[in-house]
Amino acid sequence: MSPILIKTIQFFLSLSILIVLHELGHFIPAKLFKTRVEKFYLFFDVKFSLFKKKIGETEYGIGWLPLGGYVKISGMIDESMDKEAMAQEPKAWEFRSKPAWQRLIIMLGGVTVNFILAVIIFIGLVFAYGDTYIAxxxxxxxxxxxxxxxxxxxxxxxxxxxxxxxxxxxxxxxxxxxxxxxxxxxxxxxxxxxxxxxxxxxxxxxxxxxxxxxxxxxxRVPFVIRQIPQDSPNANIGLKEGDAVIAIAGTPVTFQDQVIPVLERYKGQTVSITVDRKGDKIPLQAKISEEGKLGVFAGLSSFEEYEEKGYFQVKQLDYTFLESIPAGWNRGVKTLSDYIKGMKKIFNPDTGAYKEVGGFAAIGGMFPDTWNWPAFWATTAFISIILAFMNILPIPALDGGHVMFLLYEMVTGRKPSDKFLEYAQITGFFILIALLLFANGNDFYKWIFNK
Structure with a gap:
């Protein structure tokens, strides 16, 4: 299976999980507060849907346009712009008839679920795999x-x-x-x-x-011979696997970063080298290629070897289930905090970070090109954090826009008019379209000019 297809499958699977759970975050409190939900859709059903089935008062379906999903809550000014319904007298089961605090909970449900989902995934990952890192x-x-x-x-x-x-x-x-x-x-x-x-x-x-x-x-990687290919120009000069190169043309070396410039200086020449073989210093004559290479693979084969030889320490943290809960929570909070820092950089033109804003291609590119469940779930958790943050932005047409107007109502005791909310929804819609075009335009630009 091609890497692009694997990334695409992972992208749509992740997106579907996140959209359905986000919308459930609105759906469940709406039902708890006896608010009618007319539609529950994965993806948008512009003109037609791929699948739909009505159960009770709610139509469940899958749209054909994979730009998100939605729940249509009766009596709420949303992307459906159902002006005819809003012109009628409010009904007891409509969103607009509910107390402001209930409407606030309904609107916050989606982003809350997204953040909780990310934390649950992180809890599962640290419980199953722990943390392994170089100190x-x-x-x-x-x-x-x-x-x-x-x-x-x-x-x-x-x-x-x-x-x-x-x-x-x-x-x-x-x-x-x-x-x-x-x-x-x-x-x-x-x-x-x-x-x-x-x-x-x-x-x-x-x-x-x-x-x-x-x-x-x-x-830093020591210059220890790990493998000598048969076609290497130095295959028969006496080198052995495990030899540590400690000098080239009289210049002492230990690490690959020290070896590279010395080899570059003597490329195309035969020079003396000294290797340390179990404590013995052995002089040899080696040929350096025109590309400045010795023709060997260097470095130790595992983290354990580096740790045994004292180059660094590998820490393995294992968690019980109870320990994984705060660890997963902390990872969720840090991920959100880092993303907010990144957004601040984007809104500062001097950073140039806006050039890195990406759309669907950039998000799809975050997934590995081979199927890897830990990587899939880690990426899904990260995207869930992104969705939570983006949806809570105070932009009309997003959850955050509705929350902003609800907080205004709760503080002032005055509800914005339906006409104002209608215009705000239209404005927010155009803002979202502009952001969508910019992000995906960036993807297209990079695809054309950064091949």
């Missing part, structure tokens, strides 16, 4: 900056130890880059000295321009 403070020789352009933008160099971002200590080495994206300043240690560097406001734009190297921070 950032255990990197005894610091980090490897694999893309100098990005490192220079931050004032980071290979060998530095990243201590914190915005005063928050980094525990998981893999969290360094995400924290830098959202952060304002970083604190690092270099040669025993603590240094504070300001993160450029346009770092996101710089990162986007180098997206192939976006994971530009890694742990």
């Amino acid at each position: 950032n403070d255990s990197l005894k020789d610091g980090i490897w900056v694999t893309e100098p352009v990005l490192g220079d933008a931050l004032g980071l160099k290979t060998g530095d130890k990243v201590i914190s971002v915005d005063g928050k200590r980094i525990e998981d080495m893999n969290n360094i880059v995400p924290e830098l994206v959202y952060g304002e300043y970083l604190t690092l240690e270099r040669d025993g000295q603590e240094i504070k560097e300001k993160i450029p406001v346009d770092f996101i734009e710089t990162l986007s321009a180098n997206k192939d190297n976006a994971r530009f921070i890694s742990y």
